Amino acid sequence: MPPALQILRSVFGYDAFRGQQQAIVEHLVGGGDALVLMPTGGGKSICYQVPAIVRKGVGIVISPLIALMQDQVDALKQAGVKAEFLNSSLSGREAFAVEGRLERGELDLLYVAPERLMTPRFLELLERAEIALFAIDEAHCVSQWGHDFRPEYVQLSILHERFPQIPRIALTATADAPTRREIVERLGLTGAQQFVASFDRPNIRYRVTYKNNGREQLLAFLEAEHRGDSGIVYCLSRKKVEETAQWLANKGWKALPYHAGLNAETRRQHQQLFLREEGVVMVATIAFGMGIDKPDVRFVAHLDLPKSMEGYYQETGRAGRDGMPADAWLAYGLGDVITLRQMVEGGEASEERKLLEKRKLDALLGYCESVACRRGLLLAYFGENYQGACGNCDNCLDPPQTWDGTEAARMALSCAYRTGQRFGVAHLIDVLLGKQTPKVAQFGHEKTSTFGIGQAHTVAQWQGIFRQLVAAGYLEVDMEGFGGLRLTAASRPLLRGESTIAFRKEPERTRKKEKRKTRSSASPGHDALWQALREKRMELAKEQGVPPYVIFHDSTLSEMHAQRPQTLAELAHISGVGERKLERYGPAFLKVLTEMNGY
Numbered sequence: 001m002p003p004a005l006q007i008l009r010s011v012f013g014y015d016a017f018r019g020q021q022q023a024i025v026e027h028l029v030g031g032g033d034a035l036v037l038m039p040t041g042g043g044k045s046i047c048y049q050v051p052a053i054v055r056k057g058v059g060i061v062i063s064p065l066i067a068l069m070q071d072q073v074d075a076l077k078q079a080g081v082k083a084e085f086l087n088s089s090l091s092g093r094e095a096f097a098v099e100g101r102l103e104r105g106e107l108d109l110l111y112v113a114p115e116r117l118m119t120p121r122f123l124e125l126l127e128r129a130e131i132a133l134f135a136i137d138e139a140h141c142v143s144q145w146g147h148d149f150r151p152e153y154v155q156l157s158i159l160h161e162r163f164p165q166i167p168r169i170a171l172t173a174t175a176d177a178p179t180r181r182e183i184v185e186r187l188g189l190t191g192a193q194q195f196v197a198s199f200d201r202p203n204i205r206y207r208v209t210y211k212n213n214g215r216e217q218l219l220a221f222l223e224a225e226h227r228g229d230s231g232i233v234y235c236l237s238r239k240k241v242e243e244t245a246q247w248l249a250n251k252g253w254k255a256l257p258y259h260a261g262l263n264a265e266t267r268r269q270h271q272q273l274f275l276r277e278e279g280v281v282m283v284a285t286i287a288f289g290m291g292i293d294k295p296d297v298r299f300v301a302h303l304d305l306p307k308s309m310e311g312y313y314q315e316t317g318r319a320g321r322d323g324m325p326a327d328a329w330l331a332y333g334l335g336d337v338i339t340l341r342q343m344v345e346g347g348e349a350s351e352e353r354k355l356l357e358k359r360k361l362d363a364l365l366g367y368c369e370s371v372a373c374r375r376g377l378l379l380a381y382f383g384e385n386y387q388g389a390c391g392n393c394d395n396c397l398d399p400p401q402t403w404d405g406t407e408a409a410r411m412a413l414s415c416a417y418r419t420g421q422r423f424g425v426a427h428l429i430d431v432l433l434g435k436q437t438p439k440v441a442q443f444g445h446e447k448t449s450t451f452g453i454g455q456a457h458t459v460a461q462w463q464g465i466f467r468q469l470v471a472a473g474y475l476e477v478d479m480e481g482f483g484g485l486r487l488t489a490a491s492r493p494l495l496r497g498e499s500t501i502a503f504r505k506e507p508e509r510t511r512k513k514e515k516r517k518t519r520s521s522a523s524p525g526h527d528a529l530w531q532a533l534r535e536k537r538m539e540l541a542k543e544q545g546v547p548p549y550v551i552f553h554d555s556t557l558s559e560m561h562a563q564r565p566q567t568l569a570e571l572a573h574i575s576g577v578g579e580r581k582l583e584r585y586g587p588a589f590l591k592v593l594t595e596m597n598g599y
């Protein structure tokens with residue numbers, strides 16, 4: 001057996017390499033440089049951890065995510081790997097001890113913060129040590145175009161100059177071409193082989209729901225599918241984060257708020273609870289997420305629209321890193337479309353910038369309203385060609401009906417036109433339905449030709465019609481901020497009867513509820529054995545002060561649950577059970593499995 005495969009099996013407990021892992025590992029073991037672009041959850045760590053162990057010397061891993069180093073190193077130690085980290089959280093004495101081990105050649109892997117690596121003292125230390133490879137994690141941090149730019153990362157090119165013989169591997173989940181070019185250029189990786197994986201996340205189920213009462217819809221989704229699961233709920237504003245967290249907590253969920261307005265200590269505490277406890281729902285602004293390496297996030301829910309497709313992909317991508325089923329759930333409504341359109345059009349930015357933002361928003365709205373496979377649309381946005389229907393998004397699972405909305409669209413557009421193109425949706429719907437409201441009387445709108453012509457549709461249907469018209473650019477929102485709707489150039493042909501339009505049918509609420517229940521939950525049932533396995537894991541994790549997934553991932557527990565091994569030899573076959581963990585935890589889990597046998 002080649003040594004790399006042997007390490008993968010004995011240390012990590014995995015049967016085989018996944019995707020391009022093997023090619024990458026072989027390339028590095030052979031001394032080559034590599035640039036690896038793989039989505040979150042794609043299995044990047046194995047790509048440098050295995051070669052670092054196979055090659056002589058220590059693998060130096062550069063990562064900007066100091067908060068994560070401890071957990072990563074803990075997880076490696078659990079598997080019997082000689083790993084340590086060096087960053088500002090260590091005392092002088094602790095750091096000194098780690099440096100000693102580095103010099104004596106006692107380490108397989110050492111995680112360092114870039115600013116520490118760059119000190120002359122540390123570079124000298126490295127020259128005295130035997131180095132297996134350099135791994136530059138989160139390599140997109142060298143890019144000034146991204147959001148995570150780290151000035152220290154630019155200096156990493158020094159590694160190439162000072163240690164030309166040592167193989168380097170740069171890894172990122174940020175795939176776009178400009179970022180990739182910048183990584184190659186700034187890290188001196190022109191000679192490196194590039195390994196580009198598909199950015200599909202097959203285990204994530206994408207779903208878009210039309211909002212009528214977002215919070216209640218979220219609660220129904222959580223109660224039907226995610227009891228006891230960890231997940232993230234994204235909201236746009238701090239206020240909404242606070243309110244939603246409180247509301248969910250009142251409904252009996254372990255929900256915590258997270259946003260940049262909370263003090264550092266509270267944020268740290270909440271993040272820690274999210275990582276260490278099970279079933280915590282983090283309600284957050286997008287301030288939360290960068291560097292959240294928790295593998296068992298079972299859902300990411302958006303109560304407000306993200307800003308772009310990039311944002312949506314990144315935020316939903318935090319779900320299901322462990323490859324187990326996970327949900328990306330988004331609720332969006334007319335109000336979101338209007339707010340975001342106003343934000344883009346009314347902002348201070350340059351015209352050029354506004355146009356760019358408008359395009360990004362259009363792409364996202366198009367995605368939300370589309371009747372096509374969501375996965376196909378998402379990947380197409382990132383330039384990847386995905387063939388066919390994925391079978392794991394709402395549009396594939398429950399193909400939406402469309403109807404010819406040309407007539408209704410004309411009524412809606414004429415109504416906006418006849419009332420002077422300055423009223424919001426609520427009033428326009430009142431006029432279409434022929435409601436005698438004070439506002440109708442005040443402006444004499446009962447005299448317009450569109451008064452009462454729309455009674456064939458309900459309020460909810462009209463809201464859907466207006467939402468789709470605004471999303472598709474047939475109506476635009478005025479900039480004064482009152483949400484008045486105006487016609488656009490695109491609406492002329494429709495009004496003149498020269499073009500037609502198809503709308504998505506708004507789902508009926510009762511039907512939707514039934515459907516939700518029949519869809520399978522992400523976790524493998526909530527029976528007694530599953531609970532007992534999770535409790536055992538939690539007990540062991542608490543004893544050692546590590547997050548439960550550092551003991552075993554959900555995927556490993558779920559395989560135990562399905563296969564019910566009854567001996568240590570059988571347990572050893574479960575994916576994720578390496579030699580060291582078998583020795584340490586095998587007996588404890590076997591006890592649970594044998595005691596619960598027959599349940």
Ligand code: ADP
Binds near residue numbers: 021045322
């Ligand atoms: P990334 O860093 O790319 O987000 P990770 O390295 O955290 O991904 O791996 C994602 C998940 O896949 C982890 O749960 C990891 O244990 C699992 N994994 C990685 N490689 C394999 C493999 N060859 N076989 C089985 N599971 C794997």
Ligand code: ZN
Binds near residue numbers: 373391393395
């Ligand atoms: Zn699909």
